[in-house]
Amino acid sequence: MPSFQRDYSWKEEHWEDLWLDLQDLTAKRSSQHYMGSLVLMQNENPEEYTIIDGQQRIATLSILILCVIFRLRELADSGVEPESNRERAALLRGSFIGAKQPGSLVEASKLTLNRNDDDFYQGTLVQLEKPASERSLGDSEKQLWGAFKYFTKRIAEEFSDYSGQKLAEWIDALVSVRLLFIQVVVEDDMGAYTVFETLNARGLELTASDLIKNYLMSLVSKKGKGDLEHVLKRWQRVTGQIGVRRLPEFLRHYFNSLYPFVRQERLFRRIREQVAFAENAMDLVRDLERASVCYRALGDAEDEFWLDFPGAAEQVRALVLFGVSQYKPLALAAFRKLSGDEA
Known part of the structure; x- marks a missing residue:
C-alpha cells in the first residue's frame, strides 16, 4: 500500500457487514459475493502491485485469515488434531499472509500497510501476538486490533462444533473462489486518477x-x-x-x-x-x-x-x-x- 495512504479506519459496523455477507454466502453454497473494484498499480517487480483503491477491504480480509490461523493454532494447542491443524495453519499462512525465504529464513509478508499501520500489522497481528498495552495504541492500530478481536470471537462462536478441516476449507473457498473483485491495473498514478474520475x-x-x-x-x-x-x-x-x-x-x-x-x-x-x-x-x-x-x-x-x-x-x-x-x-x-x- 502507498506509504502515505489513509490509515486503517474500518469499525465494528463495517466488520459486521462483512461477516453477515460471509454468513449469507456460506448458506448459499453455490453463490459468490462481489467485493467491489480493486485499483492496482504495477510495480517494477511484475509480481508486486501498489493498491491504490481497496486497502481497507484487503487489510480486513488479511486480518480475517489471520484469525482463522489463530483459531487453528488454538485447536492444535488444545490437542485437537495437533499435527493436521498446525499444517493447515502453515499452509494458509504461506498462501495468503507470507512465507519464509529459503535463504534468510525471514518471513516475507505479502501485504504491506501504510507507514502508520505497518509496524503494528507486521509485528503484532502477523505474529499472532497481543499488544503490550491496548491503551498505548494509536487510533488506527486500535481499529486493526479491534478487527482482530472481532473476527476471532466470531470464528470461535461460528465454528465451535467443527474441526479445523471445516474451518480451513471455509476460508480457503471464500478467499480463493467465492469472493470476487473487479481488478483494474493502471500504469501510473495519472492513470489511477483517471479511473477514479471515470467511475465516479x-x-x-x-x-x-x-x-x-x-x-x-x-x-x-x-x-x-x-x-x-x-x-x-x-x-x-x-x-x-x-x-x-x-x-x-x-x-x-x-x-x-x-x-x-x-x-x-x-x-x-x-x-x-x-x-x-x-x-x-x-x-x-x-x-x-x-x-x-x-x-x-x-x-x-x-x-x-x-x-x-x-x-x-x-x-x-x-x-x-x-x-x-x-x-x-x-x-x-x-x-x-x-x-x-x-x-
Missing part, C-alpha cells in the same frame, strides 16, 4: 484525494523525515478544517482560485504540472492550510472567522441557504489578495 463511485473521490496527497508527500519525502513530518501535520490540519468528504471539492476550488478553470478530472494533471519539486509541494500545503480556514467558514455563517469581516456573515448565510458553491474560488482569491476591510 462513492468513496473513490476520497481515494483520488489520497492520490494527490501521496504525490505531494512523495516529493517532500526527498527532503528528509523532519520536513515530511511537518508537512504531514499541515495536511492533517487541512483535513481537520475541511473534513475528508469535502476535500476533493476544496482542492478543485483552491486551484480554480489561482489558475484558469480546471475540471475535477484534470485536477491531478494540473497539480503535477504546477508542483514538480519538494519546495513547491511544501509551499502548496502551507497555502492550503491557510485557505482551509476561509473555506471552512464559507459553509458556516456562524464561524468565528466572520468576526473580522463585518456584514459578511449574512451574505454567507444566504449563500449556504441556496446551496451554491460557484462563488467559492472567487472568495478564496479575494481572501488571498485583499486586506480584511477590502474583502
Whole structure:
C-alpha cells in the first residue's frame, strides 16, 4: 500500500457487514459475493502491485485469515488434531499472509500497510501476538486490533462444533473462489486518477484525494523525515478544517482560485504540472492550510472567522441557504489578495 495512504479506519459496523455477507454466502453454497473494484498499480517487480483503491477491504480480509490461523493454532494447542491443524495453519499462512525465504529464513509478508499501520500489522497481528498495552495504541492500530478481536470471537462462536478441516476449507473457498473483485491495473498514478474520475463511485473521490496527497508527500519525502513530518501535520490540519468528504471539492476550488478553470478530472494533471519539486509541494500545503480556514467558514455563517469581516456573515448565510458553491474560488482569491476591510 502507498506509504502515505489513509490509515486503517474500518469499525465494528463495517466488520459486521462483512461477516453477515460471509454468513449469507456460506448458506448459499453455490453463490459468490462481489467485493467491489480493486485499483492496482504495477510495480517494477511484475509480481508486486501498489493498491491504490481497496486497502481497507484487503487489510480486513488479511486480518480475517489471520484469525482463522489463530483459531487453528488454538485447536492444535488444545490437542485437537495437533499435527493436521498446525499444517493447515502453515499452509494458509504461506498462501495468503507470507512465507519464509529459503535463504534468510525471514518471513516475507505479502501485504504491506501504510507507514502508520505497518509496524503494528507486521509485528503484532502477523505474529499472532497481543499488544503490550491496548491503551498505548494509536487510533488506527486500535481499529486493526479491534478487527482482530472481532473476527476471532466470531470464528470461535461460528465454528465451535467443527474441526479445523471445516474451518480451513471455509476460508480457503471464500478467499480463493467465492469472493470476487473487479481488478483494474493502471500504469501510473495519472492513470489511477483517471479511473477514479471515470467511475465516479462513492468513496473513490476520497481515494483520488489520497492520490494527490501521496504525490505531494512523495516529493517532500526527498527532503528528509523532519520536513515530511511537518508537512504531514499541515495536511492533517487541512483535513481537520475541511473534513475528508469535502476535500476533493476544496482542492478543485483552491486551484480554480489561482489558475484558469480546471475540471475535477484534470485536477491531478494540473497539480503535477504546477508542483514538480519538494519546495513547491511544501509551499502548496502551507497555502492550503491557510485557505482551509476561509473555506471552512464559507459553509458556516456562524464561524468565528466572520468576526473580522463585518456584514459578511449574512451574505454567507444566504449563500449556504441556496446551496451554491460557484462563488467559492472567487472568495478564496479575494481572501488571498485583499486586506480584511477590502474583502
